[in-house]
Amino acid sequence: MTTAPLLEVRRLTKRFGGVTAVDDCSFTVRRGTVTALIGPNGSGKTTVFNLITGYLAADAGQIVFDGRAVTRPDPARLYRRGLSRTFQQPRAFDGLTVLENLVIAAGHGWRALAGRRLGARDAARGEALLEEFALARHRDTPAGELSYGQRKLLEFAALLMSDPALVLLDEPTAGVNPTMIATIERHVRERHASGTAFLLVEHDMNLVMRLCDPVIVLDGGTVIAEGPPSVVQSEPRVLDAYLGG
Numbered sequence: 001m002t003t004a005p006l007l008e009v010r011r012l013t014k015r016f017g018g019v020t021a022v023d024d025c026s027f028t029v030r031r032g033t034v035t036a037l038i039g040p041n042g043s044g045k046t047t048v049f050n051l052i053t054g055y056l057a058a059d060a061g062q063i064v065f066d067g068r069a070v071t072r073p074d075p076a077r078l079y080r081r082g083l084s085r086t087f088q089q090p091r092a093f094d095g096l097t098v099l100e101n102l103v104i105a106a107g108h109g110w111r112a113l114a115g116r117r118l119g120a121r122d123a124a125r126g127e128a129l130l131e132e133f134a135l136a137r138h139r140d141t142p143a144g145e146l147s148y149g150q151r152k153l154l155e156f157a158a159l160l161m162s163d164p165a166l167v168l169l170d171e172p173t174a175g176v177n178p179t180m181i182a183t184i185e186r187h188v189r190e191r192h193a194s195g196t197a198f199l200l201v202e203h204d205m206n207l208v209m210r211l212c213d214p215v216i217v218l219d220g221g222t223v224i225a226e227g228p229p230s231v232v233q234s235e236p237r238v239l240d241a242y243l244g245g
């Protein structure tokens with residue numbers, strides 16, 4: 001297996017008017033890791049996610065994914081290349097059933113849906129994901145009728161239709177109950193065990209400390225610490241950033 005990083009963020013900068021949200025920010029995500037991106041409110045985590053996934057254009061810097069520079073970041077193209085993400089507020093097509101959401105996510109769009117021409121392979125993958133995520137009994141339920149936690153699971157399952165190499169999870173456990181947190185953690189661990197890399201923005205430090213290695217800490221849009229959780233959490237700069245020092 002190649003040792004080149006799966007994702008390289010090189011000297012990214014993004015300004016919103018007078019605010020420099022991301023400031024000369026560099027880090028890497030290695031293959032086979034569950035990497036955390038943490039930092040106090042407003043430190044630039046979501047903006048970094050939006051830059052990596054092509055929802056925002058950077059003012060400066062470069063992103064390299066899987067050995068190739070991402071010259072024109074575009075969410076759909078990156079998805080096809082194996083980079084997928086979730087959102088703080090889970091996104092799904094509310095009027096479509098749970099299975100139809102997976103069909104759409106497979107990348108065949110409305111034509112496959114309208115003509116029910118889902119390939120056998122995608123159909124099998126969709127059914128397997130419904131089982132894996134305990135959504136099988138909601139197969140024909142409109143996504144709009146799911147609970148918030150179930151929507152998070154559906155969003156997670158849907159992005160796995162593309163068989164991604166790297167999954168970016170934006171606050172996966174925000175607003176869900178402890179049982180659902182454990183469920184989401186289990187899915188990350190299982191997918192990680194089968195080779196998927198993760199980059200997580202997460203405010204639940206207990207989860208970060210037990211699930212993620214390395215942990216990258218942002219403050220003021222730039223990386224102030226990086227390393228194993230036990231080391232990062234005792235770094236004075238990190239403590240200062242969180243305590244507003």
Ligand SMILES: Nc1ncnc2c1ncn2[C@@H]1O[C@H](COP(=O)(O)OP(=O)(O)OP(=O)(O)O)[C@@H](O)[C@H]1O
Nearest residue numbers: 016019020021039040041042043044045046047048
């Ligand atoms: N679209 C925007 N327009 C103007 N300013 C923005 C925009 N998006 C983010 N910012 C600013 O950029 C900075 C970084 O915001 P960002 O949301 O990336 O931080 P964050 O670390 O994800 O915060 P949180 O933990 O609260 O979600 C903040 O000062 C924020 O107010």
